[in-house]
Amino acid sequence: MIDTDDGHLTELIAEYEENGWCRAPYRFSGPAVNLLRDRVDAICHRGGPETVHEKDSTAVRAVHGCHAFDEVCAAFVRHPYLLALAEALAGTPVYVYQFKVNLKQAREGRAWPWHQDFAFWNAEDGMPRPAAVTLAVPLDDVHEGNGPLMLIPGSHRLGYLGPGKVTPGDKGDWRRNFATDPEHIMDADRARELVATHGSTRATGRAGTIQAFHPNIVHSSSDNTSPDRRALLMVSYNSIDNAPPHPVRPEFLVGRNTDQLKPRWDKRFPLEAG
Template identity: 60%
Template structure:
């Protein structure tokens, strides 16, 4: 199932450019998602630098850079349809800038406050422009009670909002604060509420395997997981090769140093099928 059919790609790019996000009309099948879950669950069971925990120090909040040491995740980032979609949205060759899985464990997963991803990539890594795209793969069924992503359409056109003063930046606690519930760069609740009144907001829900694309500057958040259902969201950030930061300082599992264009490669374990599920609310 290729995304190379021009009208489909054109429609997706139009939605992405206008709204800052788009739903991809394909999903990974159940066997693919089962395999990805197995690999992520195995990684979460190990004490590695790439594994980040909630404030209790035991509940896994996220894992990073899995494509560097797991063959299934490595195959996923080279999936021909994902690479071609990223190239179509960004207009040229891309490489994997970041790979992560954000997990909200049942009844324990904490919220992510309103923020923009590009704030971290610009301010911490020196990424020149928001010429990157997040491709999100739902590893679990996502519903309104297990902490879905909430986006404010059109907010990606507003630039970076509410950046802290330089003195406040000097008080930060390093990269771990960039992946915790206490984020270094956030959009204030009052501004987010104002933007939501003007632009509306969208809950990104759907069955496991669903695919979405998000702009680095879109204002987004997610709530606590109040349900008995885990919510795991796998995110591949493709960056334009021409947009690679010159001297990133954060760990390699957060920021890839090699900006060589990703070469697509098919893997029979990773299968896409048409997604006929309803649109997000």
């Protein structure tokens, strides 16, 4: 088991506060990643209502809320290390607000434009404050060519920047905001200015690594033009005192059980250094 009392969480909190993101010094083992990968593949094949496809394609772009119906994903979100990290970074007890896997299929996975996650969570669900944290675990190795997340370090400290561009969509169709041209995105010129000021970094790395992102960090990702898939599993943990009061979007996008999530050790998910 990982010692969460060894001071490394304090270092990660400082890094997270400074940059709006950080990478844990541990990652999930190969067999743990394979287990998740197999399960996500099966979920993609089941074609449930939580599935989003790439535009005009049968390629799966994303699946959502799997922790509510899949036993492996349910065990994963309760991993003691993930919960300790989420609580340390959020500064409070947490519950699962959102679970998703963005698949970025080889050669078919399309871009995500510049945005802040809080812009969507606030506008669509009424999340009161950016008191959440997203833990991301790639299920494939992520390299420069398969559409890694591009982050603007420190941009979360600017607060919620407001949508530079709102393209009115059909409020009844939640899928609209998982396409390549969602509402609530940032103006591209504004994002370019931020990159010029703050720089940017790509979240590349081996499958199984654990990264944390602030709800207000400005980020995007490009098309996957490579022969390698880039599946990214993301669990957004929200503070239990920050639940949207009247969520409308489906439960597979916005968790309704806002009780503090309790950790549960599962030997299928060992961590290793790295």
